[in-house]
Amino acid sequence: MQRSDDRAGRSRQRRAQDELQASQYARSLIEASLDPLVTISPDGKITDVNEATIRVTGVAREQLVGSDFSNYFTEPKKAREGYQQVFAKGSVTDYALTIRHGDGKLTDVLYNASVYKDGRGTVLGVFAAARDITAQKKAGEERSRLAAIVDSSADAIIGKTLNGVVTSWNKGAELMFGYAASEVIGKHISIVIPPQLRDEERSILERLSQGHSIQPYETTRVRRDGGLIDVSVTVSPVRDADGNIVGASKIARDITAQKQASQYARSLIEASLDPLVTISPDGKITDVNEATIRVTGVARDQLVGSDFSNYFTEPDKAREGYRQVFAQGSVTDYPLTIRHKDGELTDVLYNASVYKDVGGNVLGVFAAARDITDQKKAETELQKAHSELELRVQERTAELATANESLQGEIAERRRAEQVIRELSTPVLQVRDGMLILPIIGILDSQRARQLTEQLLRAIRDNRARVAVVDITGVPAVDSKIANHLLQTAEAARLMGATVVLTGLSPEVAQALVSIGVDLSRLTTVGDLQGGIADADRRLGYKVTREGETALGRRA
Amino acid sequence: MKDEVRVTIKSDVDVVAARQEGRALAAHLGFSTGDLALIATAISEVARNIVNYAKQGEIILKVAEKDGRYGIVVVARDQGPGIADVARAMQDGHSTSGGLGLGLPGSKRVMDDFDIVSEVDKGTTVTMKKWAR
Amino acid sequence: MRVPILKQGPYLIASVQSALTDADLLQMRDDLARLVGQHRSHGVVVDVTALDVLDSFAARTLRTMAYAIRLRGAQMVIVGIQPEVAFAMVQLGLSLPGVDTALDLEEGLALLNRKTSEDHASEG
Incomplete structure (x- = not known):
C-alpha cells in the first residue's frame, strides 16, 4: 500500500514536473517571440504579455497586465471589436491595427488571435499574436512609388529578357512607339527595331548578359505607323536576388527634334x-x-x-x-x-x-x-582719304567728309557683322537694309529668351532696322511663357519703332496657345521664314516707295 | 562705394536723384544694362508714390549678398496717410491719383522680392530686392 | 531743366535731356501745345534718345500729349526709345497704344512726312 502510495506520489510529482517544464518551455518560446503576444480576459483586460509587447508599447509589464487591451492602439474601438469577434467566432486572422508607443511611434500590425479554454472547454480568454508589417508596408509603398515614376516618365522604359522578349512597357513607351503594353508584352522587341539594326540589338543583349556595361547610344527605332524616330538609349542589367543577370531594362528618349x-x-x-x-x-x-x-x-x-x-x-x-x-x-x-x-x-x-x-x-x-582682306583695304583707303583730306582740305572738304562717312559706315558695318559670328548660337542677320532675321535654334529657357530679346532690340537700334523676322522653326517646344516673352519682345520693338514678324509657329501650337489665353492677335505671324521675309519686304517696300523719305529725311 | 545710400524725397527732382543713385549702385554691382533700366524704373515708381501720396519720405539703397551673389535692396519709407487696402493697390489698373495704376504691381513683377507694409495714418514701407545674374 | 524745342520747317522737335523731372515733362507738354498753335505746325517729334527711364508717369504724359496734339490737328511721333528702356516698359506693363514711334529723328521726320502728305501740300 505504502509502495503503491509512493508510486502514485512519484508519478504525480513527475507529472507536475513535466507540466512545469513544458509550461516553462512554452513561456520561453513566447518570450523569445519577436511578435508582440498578449492574452486578454473576456472583459478586455490584458492578462499576460511578452517582451515584444513591452517593446512595442513602451509600457512596463506590471502596468500592461490588468489594463484595457484597447488602450494601446490608434483606434481603440476597432481593437475592442477585434477581440469581441474572437470571443464570438473563436478566432480572427490578419486583423489590421496600429499600435501606438508611449513616445508616439506607430507600428502597423496584423493580428492573429484565437480563444483558449480550460480542460472542461470553458473559454478563459483570447491569445493574440501581432505581426509587425511596417517594413512590408513601406516596401509596398516604395514599389508603387517607383511604378508611378516609371509610369509617368515621358521616356520609354522597357523591360525585356536576355532573349529580347518584352516583360514591361510603360506609358512613355506606348506614346513613343504607338503600341499598347498589352500588345507587346510577351512579344519580341524586334517589332520596334528597323530590320537593318537587329544585329545591333542582339550584340548589345549578348554583351550585357556577359556582364559588360553598355554606354548610352543613339539609334533609330520604328513606330507602329512605320515612322522612324531618333532615340537615345540607356541599357542596364536586371539582376535576380542572387545577382544573376536575368534581363535588361532600357530607357529610350526621343531625340528627333533635337537632331x-x-x-x-x-x-x-x-x-x-x-x-x-x-x-x-x-x-x-x-x-x-x-x-x-x-x-x-x-x-x-x-x-x-x-x-x-x-x-x-x-x-x-x-x-x-x-x-x-x-x-x-x-x-x-x-x-x-x-x-x-x-x-x-x-x-x-x-x-x-x-x-x-x-x-x-x-x-x-x-x-x-x-x-579682313577687304577691311584692310578699306582701312588703307581710309588712311589715303585722310591724307588727301589734309592736302586739299579747302576745296574738297564737303566731298571727302561724305566719303569718309561712308567708309566709317562700312567699317562699322563690318564690325557689326563680326558681332554676328560671336553670337553664333542666336545669330542676328541683316539680309537687307532695314531688315533683320533671327533664326532661333534649340530650347529657349527664360534666361536665353531674355538674352535673345536684349540682343534683338540692340540689333534693331544698331542696324536701324524697321522689320525683324524671328523664326522659331528650330525651337522644339513653345509654351505660354515663351509666347508671352515673344509678345513682350514685339511690343518693345514697336516702342522703338520696329515691327517683329514671327515665323515658324505651327498652326497646332498657335491654336493651343490661344486656347490657354495667349493673345496672339498682338503679334504678326506668318507661316514660314520665306513668307516672313516676303511680308517684311512688303512692309519695307511700302515705306520705301512712298515719297518723302528722301525729301526731308536724308537732308535733315 | 558706401554700403548704404539715403535719398530724401520731397519733390519730383528727388525722384530723378533716387533713380540715378540706384542705377549707379546697381551698375557697380554688375547688373546688366537691361536690369539697370528695370531697377531705375521701379525706384522711380516707388519714389513717385511718396511724392504723390505722402509728400515726404526717403529711399534707402543697400547692397545684399548671399552665397557670393550680390543684389540691390531698395527701401521706400514714408510717414504718410498709408494705404487702406494694400491688396487692391497691388492690382493692375488701380490708382487713386488718376495714374495708370501700374506703378506698384509693375515694380513687383520686375523685382525678385517685393514687400509692402502699410498702416493708415502711420505710413508705408516698400522693400524690394533684385539679384544680379 | 526745360526741354529745348526747335522749329524745323512745318515740324517741332523736342529733344529731351537725361534727367527729366515730372515738372519738366509737364512743362514740355504745355510748351508743345502752345507752339503747335503758334506756328501752325503739322507735326511734332519728341526725341527721348537720352532718357534712361520711362516710368508710368512719363508713359501716361506722353500718351495724353499725343492725343492733345492730334486734337490740335498735328501728328506726334516719339523717337529714340532705347532697347533697355523699351524692354523695361513692357515688363512693367507700360505701353504707348495709339502713339507713333520711330527709331530715330531721321525716321521720325520721314514718318511725319508720310502722314502729313495726305493732309497738306508739300511744304518741306
Whole structure:
C-alpha cells in the first residue's frame, strides 16, 4: 500500500514536473517571440504579455497586465471589436491595427488571435499574436512609388529578357512607339527595331548578359505607323536576388527634334561664309565647314585630323592662339594669315571659344575666322582719304567728309557683322537694309529668351532696322511663357519703332496657345521664314516707295 | 562705394536723384544694362508714390549678398496717410491719383522680392530686392 | 531743366535731356501745345534718345500729349526709345497704344512726312 502510495506520489510529482517544464518551455518560446503576444480576459483586460509587447508599447509589464487591451492602439474601438469577434467566432486572422508607443511611434500590425479554454472547454480568454508589417508596408509603398515614376516618365522604359522578349512597357513607351503594353508584352522587341539594326540589338543583349556595361547610344527605332524616330538609349542589367543577370531594362528618349535642330544648326554653319573649325585639345582639327575648305584649298577628310597650325603663315602663332583659348576660355580678334595650298594668302581675325559637354568638361575649341582682306583695304583707303583730306582740305572738304562717312559706315558695318559670328548660337542677320532675321535654334529657357530679346532690340537700334523676322522653326517646344516673352519682345520693338514678324509657329501650337489665353492677335505671324521675309519686304517696300523719305529725311 | 545710400524725397527732382543713385549702385554691382533700366524704373515708381501720396519720405539703397551673389535692396519709407487696402493697390489698373495704376504691381513683377507694409495714418514701407545674374 | 524745342520747317522737335523731372515733362507738354498753335505746325517729334527711364508717369504724359496734339490737328511721333528702356516698359506693363514711334529723328521726320502728305501740300 505504502509502495503503491509512493508510486502514485512519484508519478504525480513527475507529472507536475513535466507540466512545469513544458509550461516553462512554452513561456520561453513566447518570450523569445519577436511578435508582440498578449492574452486578454473576456472583459478586455490584458492578462499576460511578452517582451515584444513591452517593446512595442513602451509600457512596463506590471502596468500592461490588468489594463484595457484597447488602450494601446490608434483606434481603440476597432481593437475592442477585434477581440469581441474572437470571443464570438473563436478566432480572427490578419486583423489590421496600429499600435501606438508611449513616445508616439506607430507600428502597423496584423493580428492573429484565437480563444483558449480550460480542460472542461470553458473559454478563459483570447491569445493574440501581432505581426509587425511596417517594413512590408513601406516596401509596398516604395514599389508603387517607383511604378508611378516609371509610369509617368515621358521616356520609354522597357523591360525585356536576355532573349529580347518584352516583360514591361510603360506609358512613355506606348506614346513613343504607338503600341499598347498589352500588345507587346510577351512579344519580341524586334517589332520596334528597323530590320537593318537587329544585329545591333542582339550584340548589345549578348554583351550585357556577359556582364559588360553598355554606354548610352543613339539609334533609330520604328513606330507602329512605320515612322522612324531618333532615340537615345540607356541599357542596364536586371539582376535576380542572387545577382544573376536575368534581363535588361532600357530607357529610350526621343531625340528627333533635337537632331533636326542640330541639322538646322549644321546647315547654318555650312552656309556661313566664314571659315569655321573645331579643334581638339591636342591641336587637331575635328570638324570644318565649306568655307574652310575653300580658303585652304584642302579637302575635308584631309583637314580633319591634321594640325590646325599647318594652314597658317605663322604656325607658332596659330598654336599660341588655340592654347590661349583653352587657357582663358576664349579669344577675340586674334589676327592670323591663312595660306591656300596654291599660295594665296588671306588675312583673318579669329574669334574662338571653348565648348563643353553638359557636365562642363571642355571638349574642344570652336574657332570662327573673319576674312579682313577687304577691311584692310578699306582701312588703307581710309588712311589715303585722310591724307588727301589734309592736302586739299579747302576745296574738297564737303566731298571727302561724305566719303569718309561712308567708309566709317562700312567699317562699322563690318564690325557689326563680326558681332554676328560671336553670337553664333542666336545669330542676328541683316539680309537687307532695314531688315533683320533671327533664326532661333534649340530650347529657349527664360534666361536665353531674355538674352535673345536684349540682343534683338540692340540689333534693331544698331542696324536701324524697321522689320525683324524671328523664326522659331528650330525651337522644339513653345509654351505660354515663351509666347508671352515673344509678345513682350514685339511690343518693345514697336516702342522703338520696329515691327517683329514671327515665323515658324505651327498652326497646332498657335491654336493651343490661344486656347490657354495667349493673345496672339498682338503679334504678326506668318507661316514660314520665306513668307516672313516676303511680308517684311512688303512692309519695307511700302515705306520705301512712298515719297518723302528722301525729301526731308536724308537732308535733315 | 558706401554700403548704404539715403535719398530724401520731397519733390519730383528727388525722384530723378533716387533713380540715378540706384542705377549707379546697381551698375557697380554688375547688373546688366537691361536690369539697370528695370531697377531705375521701379525706384522711380516707388519714389513717385511718396511724392504723390505722402509728400515726404526717403529711399534707402543697400547692397545684399548671399552665397557670393550680390543684389540691390531698395527701401521706400514714408510717414504718410498709408494705404487702406494694400491688396487692391497691388492690382493692375488701380490708382487713386488718376495714374495708370501700374506703378506698384509693375515694380513687383520686375523685382525678385517685393514687400509692402502699410498702416493708415502711420505710413508705408516698400522693400524690394533684385539679384544680379 | 526745360526741354529745348526747335522749329524745323512745318515740324517741332523736342529733344529731351537725361534727367527729366515730372515738372519738366509737364512743362514740355504745355510748351508743345502752345507752339503747335503758334506756328501752325503739322507735326511734332519728341526725341527721348537720352532718357534712361520711362516710368508710368512719363508713359501716361506722353500718351495724353499725343492725343492733345492730334486734337490740335498735328501728328506726334516719339523717337529714340532705347532697347533697355523699351524692354523695361513692357515688363512693367507700360505701353504707348495709339502713339507713333520711330527709331530715330531721321525716321521720325520721314514718318511725319508720310502722314502729313495726305493732309497738306508739300511744304518741306
